[in-house]
Amino acid sequence: MTSLLVIIVLVLLSIALWQLTKIFDLTQVGSIKDDSQVANDGDNNVQGYLMFGFLAFIYIFTIYGLIKWGPLVLHTPASKHGSMVDSLMDITWVLIFIVQAITQALVHYFSFKYRGNKDNKALYLADNNKLEVIWSGIPAIVLTGLILYGLYAWTDIMFVDKDEDTIEIELYAQQFKWTARYSGTDNVLGKANVRLIEGVNTLGVDLSDPNAQDDIVVSELHIPKGKKVHFKIRSQDVLHSAYFPHFRAQMNCVPGMVTEFAFEPVYTSDEYRAMPFMVEKVKKINDLRQAKSKELVANGLPALDPYTFDYLLLCNKICGASHYNMQMKVVVDTPEDFKTWLSDKPTLVQEVKAANAPKPVEGAIGADSTKTNDTAVIAKIAMK
Amino acid sequence: MSAEGHDHEHSHEHEHHHKDTFITKYIFSIDHKMIAKQYLITGIIMGVIGVVMSMLFRMQLAWPEESFKIFNVLLGDKWAPNGVMANDIYLALVTIHGTIMVFFVLTAGLSGTFSNLLIPLQIGARDMASGFLNMISYWLFFLSSVIMVSSLFVESGPANAGWTIYPPLSALPQAISGSGAGMTLWLVSMALFIAASLMGSLNYIVTVINLRTKGMSMTRLPLTIWAFFVTAIIGVISFPVLLSAALLLIFDRSFGTSFFLSDIYIAGEVLHYQGGSPVLFEHLFWFLGHPEVYIIILPALGITSEIIATNSRKPIFGYRAMIMSILAIAFLSTIVWGHHMFVSGMNPFLGSVFTFTTLLIAIPSAVKAFNYITTLWKGNLQLNPAMLFSIGLVSTFITGGLTGIILGDSTLDINVHDTYFVVAHFHLVMGISALYGMFAGIYHWFPKMFGRMLNKNLGYVHFWVTAVCAYGVFFPMHFIGLAGLPRRYYTNTNFPLFDDLQNVNVLITTFALIGGAFQLVFLYNFFSSIFYGKKAVQNPWRSNTLEWTTPVEHIHGNWPGEIPEVHRWPYDYSNPAHDEDFVPQTVPMKEGEVVLHH
Numbered sequence: 001m002t003s004l005l006v007i008i009v010l011v012l013l014s015i016a017l018w019q020l021t022k023i024f025d026l027t028q029v030g031s032i033k034d035d036s037q038v039a040n041d042g043d044n045n046v047q048g049y050l051m052f053g054f055l056a057f058i059y060i061f062t063i064y065g066l067i068k069w070g071p072l073v074l075h076t077p078a079s080k081h082g083s084m085v086d087s088l089m090d091i092t093w094v095l096i097f098i099v100q101a102i103t104q105a106l107v108h109y110f111s112f113k114y115r116g117n118k119d120n121k122a123l124y125l126a127d128n129n130k131l132e133v134i135w136s137g138i139p140a141i142v143l144t145g146l147i148l149y150g151l152y153a154w155t156d157i158m159f160v161d162k163d164e165d166t167i168e169i170e171l172y173a174q175q176f177k178w179t180a181r182y183s184g185t186d187n188v189l190g191k192a193n194v195r196l197i198e199g200v201n202t203l204g205v206d207l208s209d210p211n212a213q214d215d216i217v218v219s220e221l222h223i224p225k226g227k228k229v230h231f232k233i234r235s236q237d238v239l240h241s242a243y244f245p246h247f248r249a250q251m252n253c254v255p256g257m258v259t260e261f262a263f264e265p266v267y268t269s270d271e272y273r274a275m276p277f278m279v280e281k282v283k284k285i286n287d288l289r290q291a292k293s294k295e296l297v298a299n300g301l302p303a304l305d306p307y308t309f310d311y312l313l314l315c316n317k318i319c320g321a322s323h324y325n326m327q328m329k330v331v332v333d334t335p336e337d338f339k340t341w342l343s344d345k346p347t348l349v350q351e352v353k354a355a356n357a358p359k360p361v362e363g364a365i366g367a368d369s370t371k372t373n374d375t376a377v378i379a380k381i382a383m384k
Numbered sequence: 385m386s387a388e389g390h391d392h393e394h395s396h397e398h399e400h401h402h403k404d405t406f407i408t409k410y411i412f413s414i415d416h417k418m419i420a421k422q423y424l425i426t427g428i429i430m431g432v433i434g435v436v437m438s439m440l441f442r443m444q445l446a447w448p449e450e451s452f453k454i455f456n457v458l459l460g461d462k463w464a465p466n467g468v469m470a471n472d473i474y475l476a477l478v479t480i481h482g483t484i485m486v487f488f489v490l491t492a493g494l495s496g497t498f499s500n501l502l503i504p505l506q507i508g509a510r511d512m513a514s515g516f517l518n519m520i521s522y523w524l525f526f527l528s529s530v531i532m533v534s535s536l537f538v539e540s541g542p543a544n545a546g547w548t549i550y551p552p553l554s555a556l557p558q559a560i561s562g563s564g565a566g567m568t569l570w571l572v573s574m575a576l577f578i579a580a581s582l583m584g585s586l587n588y589i590v591t592v593i594n595l596r597t598k599g600m601s602m603t604r605l606p607l608t609i610w611a612f613f614v615t616a617i618i619g620v621i622s623f624p625v626l627l628s629a630a631l632l633l634i635f636d637r638s639f640g641t642s643f644f645l646s647d648i649y650i651a652g653e654v655l656h657y658q659g660g661s662p663v664l665f666e667h668l669f670w671f672l673g674h675p676e677v678y679i680i681i682l683p684a685l686g687i688t689s690e691i692i693a694t695n696s697r698k699p700i701f702g703y704r705a706m707i708m709s710i711l712a713i714a715f716l717s718t719i720v721w722g723h724h725m726f727v728s729g730m731n732p733f734l735g736s737v738f739t740f741t742t743l744l745i746a747i748p749s750a751v752k753a754f755n756y757i758t759t760l761w762k763g764n765l766q767l768n769p770a771m772l773f774s775i776g777l778v779s780t781f782i783t784g785g786l787t788g789i790i791l792g793d794s795t796l797d798i799n800v801h802d803t804y805f806v807v808a809h810f811h812l813v814m815g816i817s818a819l820y821g822m823f824a825g826i827y828h829w830f831p832k833m834f835g836r837m838l839n840k841n842l843g844y845v846h847f848w849v850t851a852v853c854a855y856g857v858f859f860p861m862h863f864i865g866l867a868g869l870p871r872r873y874y875t876n877t878n879f880p881l882f883d884d885l886q887n888v889n890v891l892i893t894t895f896a897l898i899g900g901a902f903q904l905v906f907l908y909n910f911f912s913s914i915f916y917g918k919k920a921v922q923n924p925w926r927s928n929t930l931e932w933t934t935p936v937e938h939i940h941g942n943w944p945g946e947i948p949e950v951h952r953w954p955y956d957y958s959n960p961a962h963d964e965d966f967v968p969q970t971v972p973m974k975e976g977e978v979v980l981h982h
Contacts, residue, residue: 010901013898013901013902017845017902017905020844020845020848021841021842021845024841024844024845035918036837036918036921036924037837037838037839037840037917037918037924038766038768038837038840038924038925039766039767039768039771039840043767043768043840043844044765044766044767047767047772047844048765048767050848051767051772051775054848054851054852057852057855058779058855061855061856061859062859065859065860065863069860069863069864069888070863072863072864072866072867072884072885072888073863073866073867074799074866074867074868084795085795085796085798085799088793088795088796089790089796092789092790092793092796095789096786096787096789096790099782099786100782100783100786103753103757103782104779104782104783106757106760107756107757107760107775107778107779107782108775108779110757110760110761110763110765111760111765111767111775114696114760114761114762114763114764114765115765115767116695116697116763116764116765116766116767117764120764121697121764121958121965122696122697122698122762122763122764122957122958122965123698123761123762123763123958124698124699124957124958124959124960125698125699125701125758125761125762126699126701126702126703126955127701127702127703127704127705128701128702131702131754131758132702132705132751132755135750135751135754136747136748136750136751139746139747139750140747143743143744143746143747143789146743146789146793147739147740147743147793150739150793150794150795150796151736151739151740151794151795153795154732154735154736154739154794154795155732155736157795157798158732158735159732174649175559175650193647194647194648194649194654195647195649195654197649197654204649233729236647236648236649236650237552237556237559237648237649237650238551238552238553238556238559238650239550239552239553239662241727241801241802243802243868243870245799245868246868248798248799249798249799250727250798250799250801250802251727251729252727252728252729254661254662254663254728254729255552255645255646255647255648255662256645256646256647256648256658256659256660256661256662257646257661257663257729259729281884284884285880285881285883285884288883288884288886289880289883304880307880307881307883309881312879312881314868314870314879315870316801316802316803316870317550317802318475318545318546318550318553318872319553319559320553320559320560321471321472321475321560321561321874322471323475323872323873323874324471324872324873324874324875324876324878325878327878327879
């Protein structure tokens with residue numbers, strides 16, 4: 001079936017090609033037989049009109065795109081700083097569309113209007129310093145404005161004040177999975193290093209660190225609405241990138257260092273789900289999924305689940321073969337719900353104890369042996 | 385110029401030149417014109433490989449659940465069992481597509497071809513300063529191409545950590561299959577490529593500085609030469625840094641050093657690496673990587689400047705402003721690399737600095753765009769295929785360049801970084817634009833290279849289908865990027881959130897397949913015209929520059945007699961003091977003729 005389609009497409013393409021060449025040939029009928037392969041006035045005429053047509057194509061395609069695909073674009077930002085990002089984005093877009101509309105019009109209209117003719121002679125115009133000053137000056141002024149706004153926003157987003165009231169959460173990336181660690185009641189994350197990874201302690205938390213005693217490790221991220229969340233981000237193997245599209249937040253996860261990003265969610269998951277644009281988007285997605293499910297069922301395959309919206313954390317830096325499936329559900333709760341949710345969770349220390357309980361001897365040896373190794377190394381270095 | 389006395393000897397020597405054998409003429413040639421053709425044809429072959437790869441992964445993206453026999457045929461049972469593409473090979477296709485297009489097609493194929501062809505011809509030199517070095521340069525490039533292509537056949541698969549090969553992914557075979565032998569070959573190939581590129585660049589620089597003919601002052605150089613000259617300088621400054629990054633990565637991979645690696649736990653064990661930083665690699669990579677996009681686009685802009693002036697029958701508007709903007713772009717290009725790293729974890733303060741320098745580049749770029757537009761204004765446009773591609777370049781350069789204002793702004797980059805928005809942006813501004821520049825150059829200088837003309841009607845078909853498809857592919861891609869779709873995902877089916885983007889993906893792929901298929905028109909035109917094209921006249925485009933004063937049949941040494949002397953700038957088109965609408969550089973100034981362009 002596919003090969004038949006391919007053949008049909010190829011045949012149609014070659015017919016189209018043949019016809020197009022024919023049209024261009026016909027435009028040269030009447031002029032003296034000219035096989036110089038250099039454009040003559042007939043060519044200039046046809047190509048000039050096509051240039052004008054191409055301008056129409058660009059305009060129509062742009063308008064069509066904005067109507068048809070505009071609604072696909074990320075909508076209302078779900079974080080406090082997000083609205084600042086989006087307003088800068090909107091201003092930039094307005095500028096871009098104005099410049100694009102004007103310059104494309106000039107390029108293609110001039111190509112049409114001044115299409116060559118053997119009776120014409122071009123204007124001998126070599127330069128004009130005033131014009132050069134104008135079109136380096138105007139972009140310079142506009143860009144200065146954009147840069148200033150951008151830098152103001154950037155500084156505001158990226159630098160977290162030490163005394164700001166935030167919740168500290170660790171995001172931990174590994175091939176192909178996210179884990180989160182809550183800092184607990186002391187709001188300070190315990191130290192960690194991949195060299196301490198062992199058994200249940202998959203994040204390599206230093207269990208001897210007093211700050212680590214109340215740390216909680218989970219695989220679904222909950223964050224409270226209206227409170228700034230300060231993410232400390234780590235990776236255990238390769239580069240990953242913690243990307244929260246709805247929150248306008250992204251930061252790479254780099255093995256060997258801790259990176260940071262902070263944002264304040266402003267809509268709970270339920271609130272965001274109920275927004276009219278999201279209701280419409282989800283409905284559209286579910287219509288598509290239903291249509292697909294019908295096909296699947298007809299082929300004896302299971303139907304797709306209906307979709308409900310959830311915030312997501314995606315991996316946005318190529319990290320291995322299953323990069324395309326590295327995600328974590330993010331839930332924004334009301335502060336009360338968040339507290340309740342978190343209070344249920346056992347701390348890592350409790351989990352480790354529970355895991356070690358059945359066979360405590362083995363676990364203890366494991367832990368000890370790493371320690372002795374370390375001391376041995378230190379002793380060696382000291383000897384030198 | 386002291387070149388004159390030397391020229392005598394050279395031409396004298398030339399007359400008694402013994403017959404070239406097949407090997408010295410076509411294979412180990414030291415003639416820049418033959419080397420240019422070798423670069424071009426190698427570039428075209430690599431281009432075909434790169435484009436076919438893109439069509440394969442576009443099919444995967446549009447129809448992720450279908451199986452295609454063609455996948456099985458081209459990729460084999462291991463990578464596409466039953467016609468279903470494996471995720472490793474998807475990433476390999478993306479990686480090698482990027483590598484091939486950026487380095488092998490748009491750097492070597494574009495710059496290598498036209499710098500070699502045009503530098504001696506347009507400045508009035510017998511050949512490159514060192515023909516031998518030039519030959520070595522091509523053959524190292526050829527060797528590196530062979531190694532890159534051979535890496536496709538390695539058992540564990542070709543490199544697939546993305547063309548930016550960020551460690552640790554590229555350093556650890558445990559992390560991804562392609563980081564084994566495939567990555568080793570990738571690194572060896574790139575090291576050779578860089579050596580080739582440096583030899584070429586040094587040769588270009590020395591030739592332009594030393595071998596200009598009498599009267600060819602720097603301000604009488606065609607803009608093509610300015611672009612090639614400055615590009616070569618950028619290459620010499622930045623390519624060695626990539627070489628150092630590649631060497632350090634080889635050390636990390638093979639000799640256990642920790643330049644880029646630290647604190648890694650993978651496949652159930654802790655690795656010994658400690659103290660290195662992947663961010664350091666990113667800095668080293670982008671210190672070349674960003675100038676690289678200018679290494680790609682500047683020659684294309686140089687070619688376009690020449691073609692737009694010639695075919696507008698008008699001087700290029702603002703010749704000196706164009707030179708200044710090339711220099712400004714070159715300078716700025718070396719201090720903006722950090723805009724690829726806004727969210728890499730580097731100090732946000734650096735982000736501010738790089739935003740500032742990056743957005744500054746918009747100014748010289750705007751100057752260039754407006755100068756092109758003004759050159760068209762009140763011209764007498766000869767709409768040859770080369771001219772169409774040049775106008776197309778101006779169009780896509782503007783469309784793609786404008787979205788750079790978003791990506792260059794650290795605040796806005798946070799949310800579009802590494803999404804399809806980036807893919808759309810750079811493909812338009814440097815991929816498609818540079819490809820248009822390359823096509824423009826081929827259509828324009830084909831008569832100089834092969835002594836025959838390309839068929840113009842096939843050229844027109846080629847341009848219009850390509851132009852529509854280029855926008856058809858990359859315009860919708862901005863939207864799926866703004867919807868938050870990350871690049872380098874093998875399929876989006878695991879994200880119902882992105883289900884509504886699938887139709888757009890199908891449309892993009894359809895345009896890509898049509899656009900790709902129509903490149904066959906070009907290939908047919910190119911290869912058949914080499915043998916059966918209409919015989920070219922000496923100066924078919926009625927151009928001013930020196931290359932059109934050489935005979936159609938190539939001779940070693942370029943001019944049969946003395947090298948002509950240059951009396952004027954290259955853009956005297958439609959000069960009112962002359963009857964013809966072009967005045968070649970070799971025509972002496974008339975008595976009382978005013979130099980209008982200074």
